[in-house]
Amino acid sequence: MPCAPVLAQAKERIQIDFKYPISQGTVFLCLPDSKYYEKQAPGIKSAELKGLVTFQNNVCYGVKTSDFLPDISALKLLPHERISSLTVDGATIDDSNADIIADFKNLRRLSVEGTDLTDKSVARFIKAMPNLEWLALGHTDIDGSCLPYLKTLKNLKGLRLDGNQLKPQFIAEIAKCPQLVTLEIEKCKLTDEHVKELANAKSIRTLFISDNQSITDRSAPYLRAMPNLKELRLHGTKFTKDGVLSLKPLKLIYVKIDPSLAEGKVGAELKAKLSPTKITTYTETKNAFSIYKELVE
Numbered sequence: 001m002p003c004a005p006v007l008a009q010a011k012e013r014i015q016i017d018f019k020y021p022i023s024q025g026t027v028f029l030c031l032p033d034s035k036y037y038e039k040q041a042p043g044i045k046s047a048e049l050k051g052l053v054t055f056q057n058n059v060c061y062g063v064k065t066s067d068f069l070p071d072i073s074a075l076k077l078l079p080h081e082r083i084s085s086l087t088v089d090g091a092t093i094d095d096s097n098a099d100i101i102a103d104f105k106n107l108r109r110l111s112v113e114g115t116d117l118t119d120k121s122v123a124r125f126i127k128a129m130p131n132l133e134w135l136a137l138g139h140t141d142i143d144g145s146c147l148p149y150l151k152t153l154k155n156l157k158g159l160r161l162d163g164n165q166l167k168p169q170f171i172a173e174i175a176k177c178p179q180l181v182t183l184e185i186e187k188c189k190l191t192d193e194h195v196k197e198l199a200n201a202k203s204i205r206t207l208f209i210s211d212n213q214s215i216t217d218r219s220a221p222y223l224r225a226m227p228n229l230k231e232l233r234l235h236g237t238k239f240t241k242d243g244v245l246s247l248k249p250l251k252l253i254y255v256k257i258d259p260s261l262a263e264g265k266v267g268a269e270l271k272a273k274l275s276p277t278k279i280t281t282y283t284e285t286k287n288a289f290s291i292y293k294e295l296v297e
Contacts, residue, residue, distance in 0.1 A: 014079055015054045023048040024074040025065035027055075030084050030108075049074055060084035062109070065091050075100050083107065089136075090114040095121045102128050111136035113160070119146035131155060138162035138184070144170030151176040158182040162208075168194065175200035184208040186233070195219040199226055210256065211236035217243030224249055232256070235281070241266050245273055254278040 018024065028046040046064075047053055055061060062085030063078060069091040083104050089111055093101065098121035101112065107129045112122075113136050122137060123146040133155050144166035150156060156177050162184055171194045174183065183204055190212035198207070199222035207229060209215060215237040223229060224247065233256040234244070241261055255277060261267065262281040271279050 012057045013054055014057070015052055016077055016079075017052050018049050018074060018077060020050055020074060023050040023066060024069060025049045025063060027053060027078075028062050028064075030060040030062045055079050055082055057082075060106075063087070065089075068092075068114075072097065072100055076103075078104075080104050081106055085109040087111040088115065093117055094141075098124065101125060105129055107132060108155075109134040111160075112140060113138040114140070116141050118142060119144070122146040123149050126150065126153060129153075134158040136160040137164065140164060143167050144173075147171075147173040150174065151178070154178060156180060160184040161188060162186045164188055172197040172200070174198060177201065178203070180204055182206040185212075186236075187211040190215055192216055192218040192222070196222045199223065202226060203228060205229060206231040208233040209237065210234060213238060215239070217246070219243075220246045223247060226250075234258075241270060244270055248274055248277075252277045254280055256280045 026046040027049060049063070059082065061082050063075070063083055064087040065072060065075070067090055069088070072088060072091050072093060080103055084106055086101070086104055086107055086109070088101065090113070093112065094116040095118055098117060101110075102121075102124050105128050108131050110125065110129065110132060117140045119142045122140075122142055126132070126146065126149040130153065132153050134157065138160050139162065142164050144164070147170045150159070150173060157179055159174065159177070159180060159182070163186070166188050171190070174180070175198055180201055180203055183198070183201065183206070186208050190209060191214040195209065195215060196219075204226055205228050207226070210233040213236065217238070217240055220243050223232070229250050230253045232247070232252055235256050235258045239257065244255065244257060244261065247255065255274070257279065259281045261270065262279050267279065
């Protein structure tokens with residue numbers, strides 16, 4: 001690994017030389033009032049993780065590694081205590097080098113999507129990062145055995161689990177997160193019984209359960225039991241027109257469904273009866289990490 005010494009360290013700043021031939025990612029300022037799900041505040045410029053980089057004292061920073069970064073060693077050089085947001089999606093990470101991530105103990109936001117991390121490492125992250133507000137674990141190698149640890153994250157507001165083969169017995173653990181607002185759990189082979197378990201998460205406002213083909217209209221009563229639900233994605237499930245109509249008591253802001261339900265007379269009826277709920281449709285696209293894994297596996 002290239003050496004990157006601290007060239008200057010004053011009371012108000014630290015300057016580090018990232019001696020890499022190409023950029024390893026970007027670093028940006030995280031404003032104190034930024035929403036938990038924002039990667040970068042609007043209007044804030046980013047700097048490349050290359051050459052001299054200056055970090056101010058008493059300021060929080062976010063870091064995003066380059067896409068599919070083959071070596072995350074550069075992260076060791078960062079001032080860990082000043083990093084509150086870390087995105088390493090698609091980087092070459094598994095349990096063997098997960099300790100590099102675990103050292104960032106002040107994170108509020110962590111995204112490790114498209115990596116080969118397992119539950120062992122994710123559980124370690126959760127224990128080491130008590131201030132996490134957003135955790136993105138989509139398309140990793142977890143089976144859900146790390147989920148029981150989530151309830152210790154008292155400020156967790158957002159969780160993304162898309163594309164994982166989760167064991168059924170761990171789904172109920174998600175509902176034990178006291179402040180969870182956003183849950184994305186698409187392409188996880190969920191059933192109506194799983195939705196029943198998720199319905200115990202009364203704080204959820206945004207729920208994405210699309211592309212789970214075993215979810216049917218039987219899940220409608222469970223969804224109606226979530227009093228704060230405002231945004232819902234149902235495309236790629238077995239929901240019918242009647243099932244969608246039965247969600248009217250929720251007064252959703254928007255619901256995303258299959259084009260077959262949103263078009264023609266059926267679509268017109270749904271839009272009329274569910275108004276002012278916005279009906280949106282789904283256009284099939286492949287997740288970048290899915291494409292990448294298909295190419296390399």
